[in-house]
Amino acid sequence: MAEATANGLGQHALNAGHAHEAPATGTAYAEVHQEHPIKLYLVVWAWLFILSTCSYLVDYFGLHGYLRWSLILIFMILKAGLIVAVFMHMAWERLALTYAIILPPILVLVFVAMMVFEADYTLFTRLAFFGSGP
Amino acid sequence: MAETLTHIGQTEPRPAGWQGIAADWSSDQRAFKNVSWGKAMMWIFLLSDTFIFGCFLLSYMTARISTRVPWPNPSEVFALRIGGSDIPLILIAIMTFVLISSSGTMAMAVNFGYRRDRRKTAILMLLTAALGATFVGMQAFEWTKLITEGVRPWGNPWGAAQFGSSFFMITGFHGTHVTIGVIFLVIVARKVWRGDFDTGRRGFFTSRTGRYENVEIMGLYWHFVDLVWVFIFAFFYLW
Numbered sequence: 001m002a003e004a005t006a007n008g009l010g011q012h013a014l015n016a017g018h019a020h021e022a023p024a025t026g027t028a029y030a031e032v033h034q035e036h037p038i039k040l041y042l043v044v045w046a047w048l049f050i051l052s053t054c055s056y057l058v059d060y061f062g063l064h065g066y067l068r069w070s071l072i073l074i075f076m077i078l079k080a081g082l083i084v085a086v087f088m089h090m091a092w093e094r095l096a097l098t099y100a101i102i103l104p105p106i107l108v109l110v111f112v113a114m115m116v117f118e119a120d121y122t123l124f125t126r127l128a129f130f131g132s133g134p
Numbered sequence: 135m136a137e138t139l140t141h142i143g144q145t146e147p148r149p150a151g152w153q154g155i156a157a158d159w160s161s162d163q164r165a166f167k168n169v170s171w172g173k174a175m176m177w178i179f180l181l182s183d184t185f186i187f188g189c190f191l192l193s194y195m196t197a198r199i200s201t202r203v204p205w206p207n208p209s210e211v212f213a214l215r216i217g218g219s220d221i222p223l224i225l226i227a228i229m230t231f232v233l234i235s236s237s238g239t240m241a242m243a244v245n246f247g248y249r250r251d252r253r254k255t256a257i258l259m260l261l262t263a264a265l266g267a268t269f270v271g272m273q274a275f276e277w278t279k280l281i282t283e284g285v286r287p288w289g290n291p292w293g294a295a296q297f298g299s300s301f302f303m304i305t306g307f308h309g310t311h312v313t314i315g316v317i318f319l320v321i322v323a324r325k326v327w328r329g330d331f332d333t334g335r336r337g338f339f340t341s342r343t344g345r346y347e348n349v350e351i352m353g354l355y356w357h358f359v360d361l362v363w364v365f366i367f368a369f370f371y372l373w
Contacts, residue, residue, distance in 0.1 A: 034350055035248045045238035052234060052367075056227045059209050059372050069373070076368035080361055087241045087357045089350070095151065096158035097166045101177050105184055112192065122200050130202045 034089045044086045051075045051082075176351045180358045183311075187362050190307065191369050194300040206292035208371045212276070226371045229272050230363065233312075236265035237360040240353045247349035252326055255349060259323035262356065266316040273309045277302075304366055311359050322352045 055075040058068055085091040090098055148167055149157050158165050166174050198205055209222040216224065243258035280301070284291045287299040325331065325344060334343045 035245060038242060038245060041238060041241045041245065044241075045234070048234045048237070049231065052227070052230050055368065055372060056223065056230075059223050062209075072368050072372045076364055079364045083237065083357055083361050083364065087237055087360075088354055094154065094158065094166060094168050096155045097169050097174060097177065099155060100166070101181055104181060105188070108185070108188055122196055126200050126202055 034092065040086065044082050047082060048079055051079045055079075170347060172347065172351050173354070176354050180354065183358065183362075187304075187307070187365070190304050191365060194296075194304060194370065197296040197300060198294070201294040201296055203295070204293040206290060206294065206297045208373075211280070211292065212371065223371060225272065225276055226367065229269055229276075230367055232265050232269050232272070233360050233363050236262045236269070237357055239265065240356045244350045244353040247326065247346045250332075250346065252329060252332075256323045256327040259319050259326065259349070259352075263316045263319040263323065266312050266319065266356075266359075270309055270312050270316065273305060273312075277305075300370070304370060308359070308362055308366060311362070315356050315359050318352060318355065322348060 052075075055072055058071045058075075063071065090101070148154060154167075158167055208226075210220075212224075212226050213220045213222045214224050215221075239258045240262045243255050243262060246254040246258060280290075285298045285301070287302055289295045290298045325335075325337075326346075326349065328335070330337075331344050331346050331348065336343055
């Protein structure tokens with residue numbers, strides 16, 4: 001408990017009565033100022049536009065089959081990566097937080113991959129019960 | 135950067151990299167050194183939201199592969215007639231650009247927030263809110279168009295009945311997030327404009343003082359909404 005009081009959170013509670021709380025940045029953690037050049041955001045913004053246009057063009061030109069799917073996925077992952085890393089500042093966060101957030105969805109993706117390889121039976125049951133469809 | 139308190143009240147630097155991860159997670163004080171609770175909790179909320187949207191998209195994919203009725207072609211369903219010719223998926227493309235732009239203005243708002251530039255921060259946040267509202271407006275237009283064309287959660291004129299339920303469920307849930315985000319943005323923008331984070335004025339609901347970091351936390355939510363749209367765009371509209 002003494003430890004908890006030593007960091008910002010405990011002091012919050014102690015100072016609750018005071019009119020002015022010194023910036024809650026307090027003692028234990030220095031607030032990480034996510035200050036980066038505006039140019040960086042503009043560059044990312046431009047790339048998001050380019051990538052979105054590319055994925056739109058995939059549809060516009062009516063690409064099909066594996067080419068279509070892989071292009072859609074590549075553009076999607078690049079966009080998602082840019083948003084998370086730069087706009088959401090994940091690239092500058094402490095690693096412990098980054099892994100706590102990124103790891104669970106990756107595990108879900110592993111699960112999805114297993115299902116994709118293993119669960120042909122959704123398709124199989126359809127074919128077995130209804131014959132071939134689209 | 136990150137520091138830890140010793141038992142005699144002195145600070146010493148904390149390790150970075152893998153050693154930092156081990157040190158943070160085995161911490162007897164708090165995990166995520168240098169990360170405030172507000173930010174950590176927003177991230178954990180967003181993680182839970184990731185699972186919800188993940189479940190929606192997975193079930194939609196399963197429904198789509200399991201039906202023997204042809205899936206409506208989104209490219210045609212969401213086409214608009216502009217200047218006498220049908221342009222495929224154009225409405226969704228415009229919505230995507232609007233939402234990405236709102237993410238750009240939000241990122242810059244966070245930046246100006248940390249520079250204590252109240253005016254620019256508030257204006258950029260309101261611009262973000264306006265773009266978000268535009269997105270919701272276009273979605274309302276899209277829903278209206280589809281409903282008048284006969285799309286229902288239980289059927290539609292072009293094929294698999296599951297199309298309607300997936301569409302309303304996924305885009306509806308996302309649109310709700312955007313709407314909540316717009317309200318959230320306006321509230322935080324007002325606080326910034328009024329200088330609440332400089333004067334230490336307490337919030338009417340939590341009666342706690344805020345910090346400029348609140349703008350970043352708000353931004354995390356907003357960027358997440360954009361992030362989800364990236365996946366919806368890929369899996370629902372393009373797939």
